[in-house]
Amino acid sequence: MKKAKKIIIITAFVLLTFVLLWLAQRLVMPKYQKGIIEGSMIEEYYRDEAPHEVLFIGDCELYENVSTVELYEKYGISSYIRGSAQQLTWQSYFLLEDTLRYETPKVVVFNVLALKYNEPQSESYNRMSIDGMRWSSAKWENIKASMTEEESMADYLFPILRYHSRWSELKADDFKYMFKKDLVTTNGYYMRVDVKSEMDFPPAPALTDYTLGDNSMSYLKKMADLCEAKGIKLVLVKAPILYPYWYEEWDEQIVAFAQERGIDYINYIPLRDEIGLDMTQDTYDGGLHLNLAGAEKFADYMGAYLVEAADLTDYRQDAKVNALWEEKIEFYNNLRDAQLKELQEYGELRSWGMNAIED
Amino acid sequence: MLFTDYSFILFVAVVLLLYYIVPRKMQWPLLLVASYYFYYCDDWRYLIFITVTSVATWSCALIMDKIGGKGDAYLKAHKADMSKEERKAYKAQVKHKKNMVLLLSLLITIGILAVTKYTNFVINNINNFLKAGNGIRAMDIIVPTAISFYTFQAASYLIDVSRGTIKAEKNFFKMALFVSFFPQLVQGPISRFGDLSQTLYSEHKFELNGFGRGLIRIFWGYFKKLVIADRIMIAIKPMITMTDKYYGTYVFIAMLFYALELYCDFTGGIDITIGISECMGIKLKENFILPYFSKNVKEYWNRWHITMGTWFTDYIFYPLSVSPKMLKLSKWSRAHLGEKIGKRVTVYLSCFLVWLATGVWHGAAWNFVVWGLANYVVIMVSQELEPLYAKFHNKFHLKNTKGYAVFEICRTIFIMSCIRLFDCYRNVPLTFKMIASMFTKANLKVYTDGSLMQLGLTSADYTVLFIGFLIVLGVGIYKAQTKKDIRTELMKNVPLFCFVCVILIVSIVVLGAYGVGFDSTQFIYNQF
């Protein structure tokens, strides 16, 4: 055989290998469309065409507690929550860096609960938070900062190395959502309409050391620096949730930090009555997260502050952006209706949350 | 670095790329740098050990060469004026000098091996013997990776130089590369300088065919290692550690699983080693020739881990058995014990010592000593049974039937696998107990009542294992039946060759038992 022909054949097969591996990778990566949907949240941001003047970065205390639609309908605020499960401080920081590649919001809201974690925590949460990011130095640095001991960069560069063993448990959804996924949030907000009253949490155990970790605090500083450099107003919040505990001692450190840097910090825990939260009705899982009713009340309350604190555009007046938001509102309402219907039918949600199993 | 580390694959890719980019004169120096880097990645302290061994090997070999050369020159110059006896005496003198240097060099190289690998074994045994709970403290000694392999390589070189079969290498760096050549540092093979030096230092032009041959061999090795060996290991682990639960039939299952695991892991590793070398145009000796198709244990040892077997034969068994003392013993025993028994004495004795050494070489534990001696016993018993077999075959004409061949193969596999259980269980008494339970406490229900699914493997895993096993078996049968090299045949058809490569790569990546996800596939969802 002629050498040229040989080389052409070999090149073709090399390409074929890459295509096959790429397809296999798409197939075995978890789709996070049902049940555990947190893994889909980060990547959905890139699909959103609306501009965002308020960016929320943080964990479930933001993405389950703040209704972005309510913020829009009531104040005309176009916002996005870049949050994921147990999102660590540096992950929030690198998501901010990542977001700045596309747009510069006027306000960044960070939920401070994550500061209690000073080290990488869990491989699966890391994956859910990071896999959805587009490649950039922010993602690379995020991985380096987040990896637990068992992980390696190669697993992120080629996710098939991480997920290949799922080949034997593939479901129909893995094929269906191989290339395109459905939206699972409205601008990062994860909706739940069911109700389960707040329980009595046991008293908070005493800690030996109340100092917030150096590592997480250093990323908070970096966040403040970056916002300052970009002319963004950084707002620190603590969502009005009692558990996991938010210690007085921690709060003092944040207050001090905010004062030193001239940043707003609002702890919403003492403001629950003012917000109007009725924790027998406004939470879906015994007080860990708010349900839709709670998230709308919280958004109402926080929105009033946001329009006060920053010069935000009322996008309801902007026909183009408004059209985009109309779609979101429709999605939001449909989702709410579907959940309510199921709730009425079964007394619980079956297609969302813990009960949902992928097809 | 292990073969299955991502970093190893990256490392090899970079080395291969550089190997064909640098000027060809720099190819072997590059390999030396790469090998030392490879070693450095494990632990920088290992570099001290391997360098000491290399320096000792290099310098002592040169000294021996010099002594030999001087001796030869003297003999040549005085050819006329020396009687035969004088010549003999002079030669013996030279040899003695050489042997002293050889002894010194072996003391250094094998001494390092002995101290690092066996000190704690000896200490533990002394403590056990004295029954002292806190007798001598075990020492914190590092055991450099692959020290058994490279020490044996160095020793073979030293002995060959002292015998005059090869010339000593003058260039220290070449010597250092021979000792440290990185693909061999993981699992061998144990090369001889005479073989390896022919291609290790020469300049290699990139050749598509040779490169492809090497590459497919690497893939095949990874396939066996990752898809089969590492997967089946998951089921073996509980069986050999939780012995209260897994006895009887489980021992039999563990035995067969381990036979497959070890074969795929070891030959897979050797395939990767030889494949990488082939990609660089370097030829290594084969270490396995379808060992599981052997008809008896002796043949098995001619086909399994060959480079180790020939090392022990050439450097221990022969020198020991033909040494003047042994020959004297042979004469004496034949005179006093009769021809029949007397003849056997030396063979039995040398063979015993060789297997003892083989066992100890495998690991610093009684398990390996017993393992080596078990091999010895089986080989000797079958040697003694040979006349009986001959009688049997005279009576029943089964010898050349296919059925009998299959029986012999299965028998050999069973015996070898059984002996290998010493490698699995914690200690020697436990191994004997477990082997006994295989015969006395068999519970055949294990096969049908779903117990096999409790070992950590799913039915999907068993399917992969079964298909993988069939592929390995098929390739083996093809090789045994046609006597053809499967790669040469594949190379004749380029698209087919590429296709097989693609299949191998994709199955390794998708089906391989590696990575974070392998045994923790389930995401644990906490409500946060």
Added chain:
Amino acid sequence: MEELLEILKELHADVDYDTCETLVDDRIIDSFDIISIVAEVDDRLDVAIPAEEIIPENFNSAKALWALIERLEND
């Protein structure tokens, strides 16, 4: 040569030592046989074959083996 053939015949009567040139390569004689040969040669011919001479080339045929013995005798 006669005596050597006798030694070899005692080991394996069914081998044609005049023509066979792959005694070691084809595993007709194994390591046990080789040391028996060395012991017999030492005993009957009074020639000591040192370990370094035990290589396939020297043991593959009766002829090669005889050449080795002659060489060692004259050395």
